Each structure stands twice: as C-alpha cells, then as structure tokens.
Amino acid sequence: MFRAPKSDFDRLSRHRVGAPIEPLAEYPGFDWLRIFLASAVFWVHAGSVEHFNFAGDLFVQIFFALSGFLIGGIILRMTKADLPRFFYNRTIRIWLPFFAAVGVLYLAAYLKEGFAPYFWQSLAYDLTFTHNLFIEKTPEVIAALPMHGTGSHFWSIAVEEQFYLMAPLLIIFVPLAKYWFAWVFIAIIATVFGMWYGSVSAGVLGAMLQRRFGNWHVHPVATLALVSIAAIIAFCWANDIFEYRYMVPVLAIVVVLLCARPGLRTPFSTWVGGISFPMYLNHWIGLFVAGAIASRVPGVGALAADLFGFALSILVAAYAYKLIDQKLYAHRSHWYSPALGYITIIAVYALMAVGLALGLYVIGPLNQAPVTA
Secondary structure (H helix, E strand, O other), X not given: OOOOOHHHHHHXXXXXXXXXXXXXXXXXXXXXXXXXXXXXXXXXXXXXXXXXXXXXXHHHHHHHHHHHHHHHHHHOOOOHHHHHHHHHHHHHHHHHHHHXXXXXXXXXXXXXXXXXXXXXXXXXXXXXXXXXXXXXXXXXXXXXXXXXXXXXXXHHHHHHHHHHHHXXXXXXXXXXXXXXXXXXXXXXXXXXXXXXXXXXXXXXXXXXXXXXXXXXXXXXXXXXXXXXXXXXXXXXXXXXXXXXXXXXXXXXHHHHHHHOOOOOOOHHHHHHHHOHHHXXXXXXXXXXXXXXXXXXXXXXXXHHXXXXXXXXXXXXXXXXXXXXXXXXXXXXXXXXXXXXXXXXXXXXXXXXXXXXHHHHHHOOOEOOOOOOO
C-alpha cells in the first residue's frame, strides 16, 4: 500500500552482483493519492460521507491496487536470491509501524474499558495478520470488539501481508504467473469468488502491462479511455447495474494508472506520502478526540470537532512517521544481513501459520456476539 523512498527500491535492483541497474520510476502523484485515501478513510469513519455506499471500502481497494502496482513492479525484477531482502524490507516497513499502532490501540482499549469480550481473540488475529479471515464484520461482532471495533480497519493490513506472502511465490516459482494474461484470470477469479485480492491482483496486472508495453497509460488516448472507463463504472455503480464487488477492482486500477505519471518527488510530497501509512493506522485517535469534544464541549458542532480531530490525526501521523518510519528508512539497509533475511522469511510464514492454527483449531472465527453472564 505504501511506497518507500526511491533509494530503497534502487537498492533492491542493485544489490545483486552483475544485475543491470534498472531503477523504478518515481510517481509523485502516488504521494498525493495515498494521503487523500488515508484522509478519506478518516472522514468515512467520522460519518461525513456515509451516504456514499461502499465509500470506505472503495478507498481501501484503491490502496490495494496501488500496492499491487508498486510491489508487483518490484517482484517482477526479482530472482530467488532476492527473496530474503524482499521479505526483510516488507517486514521492517510494515510490521514495526503496524505493531506500534496495535499496541497503542489495545492499550487505550484496556484503559478505557478493560478486557472486552473479544479482546484477546481480536488481538491474536491482528498480530498474526489474519483479521480478515476470522473476524466477521457483523454489527454484533464489531460491537463486542475492543472500543466497539475501532481497530476494524486492520483487516486491510492483513490482506496486504497475505499478498506479500503469496505474490512472490507465484511470480518467481510459477512460470505461467510471469505473464500478464495469467493475472487477468487471477484478478477475475479473486473478484468473482468474493475474495479480498481482486484489486491487488489488478494492481499486479497493471505493473505487468507497464513492464511489457511501457508507459502506455500516459498517452492521451489511453488517458481518455481510462477516464471514460471510470465514468462508466461510476454510472453503473450509481444505477446498480452491476454489483459493486465486480466493478471495484477495475475502478481501483484505473485510478492508480491515472495517477501513475512519472516525475520527480519533492521532499514535501515524499513527506505527505510517508505520513499516509501512520495516518491510516492511527486516525482513530483524532476520531475519539473529536467525539469527546463534540459530546462534552457545549457549542462545538460535530463538523468543527471533526476538523479538529482530523488536524490532530495529521499531527499524530507526522509524529509517528518521524519517530518510526523515517528511522526505519534511514537504517534498515545497514541492519540487513542475508541471515537476517532468511530469519525474516521463516518468521513471516510462521506467524501466518500460527494465525491460521488459532482460527481453525483453537479460537475459531469471531462470527457472533459473545454470551455474557
């Protein structure tokens, strides 16, 4: 979902002896797209755009397509020898900020309400990136989660992690998966059968088409075609001509391709894109403060409280980015060793195996309200 600075991507291509230097293009539009999406999720959860059906999910699906496009572009340049470095980079990039956000949320939940009925179960699924597999989004279950489901958006981080586990194996070890037409079928199957991977698969397809045909999507005719497709999908969505889940992967990758304009990222756009991940993870803090202000300070309307909460969320994201993400960018290459890379591979698959074992054999799915005395 969230892209590291260019130097990290270049380093992935250059660390192999004798490998050609083929740096990935920079897309400054992606920085602004990411902060827009993270901000839009805040306003969806604040209730400001709730009358747009599936709005929150649409923004997340665009995130998925963006991840598929960027990470798919990296994987296409990899060999088996690159896997340790790939998993190390993804783990450092995703795990540490995510686990910090999980720790803050569950600590706040404990201080606010003690151990909710599903406290330990939901924490286990969040820490093992299996939230989407075993926590059903029914009103009864969400109400029983810590702080009434405040961490429900963590399901999307689980989908991203599962993509990082599956995509390299498919592209590197399955010959057919190296061809773009195979990902057409993968995206269709994932969409038709209601899985979570339709949009991210469409993103990989976009990366493969770009690698095969170059920046075809920036041609004026292609741009007009993409805009037309987006308009047709919006019309079909507004008039219930097709089910939303069949249309959203196409719309998501169209948005990504429209923003995929090569250029130079400025320090400010890099910062804006950088804070989008902690903004997405921790925007609930601003929402809670906004709710407290609206309910306890006379004369302050909901909109004013939400605006204050949004500004606070940006400040929290900026601080988290400086405290965690920037330090990881600065030091993760120095920390790396091949042994640590292989340890990371074992860790990521072992953690997923633990989550699956908990969901299938120990805890079970959270699909109904817990019975209380």
